[in-house]
Amino acid sequence: MDAQQVLDQIKEIPAMPNVIVKALGIIKDDTSGTKELSEIMAYDQALTSQVLKLVNSAYYGFAQEITSVGKALALLGMTQTRNIIIAVAMKPMLTSQGGRDMWKHSLRCAVACEYLADKTGVVDAGDAFTIGFLHDIGKILLNIVDTMLYQKVRTSVKNGMDIIEAENELFETNHADMGFLLAKKWKLSVLLANCIKYHHDPLSSSMPQVSTLAYVANKISHDEPDVFDEALVKEQLGLDVTTLMQYRDKIEEKTNVLFASLNAG
Numbered sequence: 001m002d003a004q005q006v007l008d009q010i011k012e013i014p015a016m017p018n019v020i021v022k023a024l025g026i027i028k029d030d031t032s033g034t035k036e037l038s039e040i041m042a043y044d045q046a047l048t049s050q051v052l053k054l055v056n057s058a059y060y061g062f063a064q065e066i067t068s069v070g071k072a073l074a075l076l077g078m079t080q081t082r083n084i085i086i087a088v089a090m091k092p093m094l095t096s097q098g099g100r101d102m103w104k105h106s107l108r109c110a111v112a113c114e115y116l117a118d119k120t121g122v123v124d125a126g127d128a129f130t131i132g133f134l135h136d137i138g139k140i141l142l143n144i145v146d147t148m149l150y151q152k153v154r155t156s157v158k159n160g161m162d163i164i165e166a167e168n169e170l171f172e173t174n175h176a177d178m179g180f181l182l183a184k185k186w187k188l189s190v191l192l193a194n195c196i197k198y199h200h201d202p203l204s205s206s207m208p209q210v211s212t213l214a215y216v217a218n219k220i221s222h223d224e225p226d227v228f229d230e231a232l233v234k235e236q237l238g239l240d241v242t243t244l245m246q247y248r249d250k251i252e253e254k255t256n257v258l259f260a261s262l263n264a265g
């Protein structure tokens with residue numbers, strides 16, 4: 001069985017939250033984008049209030065209270081606001097299928113990608129946040145296909161097995177390939193789809209630099225950083241381990257603030 005056949009088995013493929021579809025769609029057009037995004041948010045009061053809570057959190061540290069999405073857009077800009085919306089809107093799907101760990105890992109990886117993009121310049125930092133946030137969406141699908149079996153994958157990984165190997169063995173496909181299909185179904189950008197597909201195998205990507213960024217961001221986004229190919233990261237991103245571990249401390253700090261804000265109520 002390949003990824004497509006596994007996908008075909010799923011009766012209800014999760015839809016991407018509508019607000020994200022729209023937010024990702026309008027980002028390219030800055031002039032009309034601001035107005036459009038405010039309008040979209042106006043239809044979703046629950047989401048709006050969570051977004052505003054986050055905007056007013058210590059992560060951004062504004063002195064004055066921000067009371068509308070329009071104001072947030074003016075202060076944070078389109079990309080940052082979009083990223084907050086994505087983080088808030090994806091939370092239910094990530095927590096329902098992968099639990100709190102999956103949610104925190106996605107958030108941490110988003111912050112890591114954004115931070116590393118900022119430091120290396122290999123990709124736009126705003127785009128990088130989305131890459132990190134969505135890199136593991138394929139896990140959602142495998143969990144839906146067979147929750148018990150996916151639990152076995154988790155156990156194997158805890159016992160030291162490589163996740164892609166464990167998934168291939170039990171599902172005959174893996175979350176990178178499944179995530180790629182979902183990204184296509186959700187009409188995500190080529191850049192995003194590519195990073196999702198190759199975040200465990202960046203050199204097979206036609207965009208090796210940004211895929212390596214996703215790769216190493218993922219590796220350092222677990223409670224204990226995973227072992228990674230240091231030579232590859234040095235070669236593609238020019239980063240050595242010492243620098244990366246210093247960055248990781250910063251990333252951890254930022255993630256904790258963001259995580260606390262998003263979980264407060």
Ligand SMILES: [Fe+2]
Pocket residue numbers: 135136175199200218
């Ligand atoms: Fe992954």
Ligand SMILES: [Fe+2]
Pocket residue numbers: 105109135136218
């Ligand atoms: Fe991951």
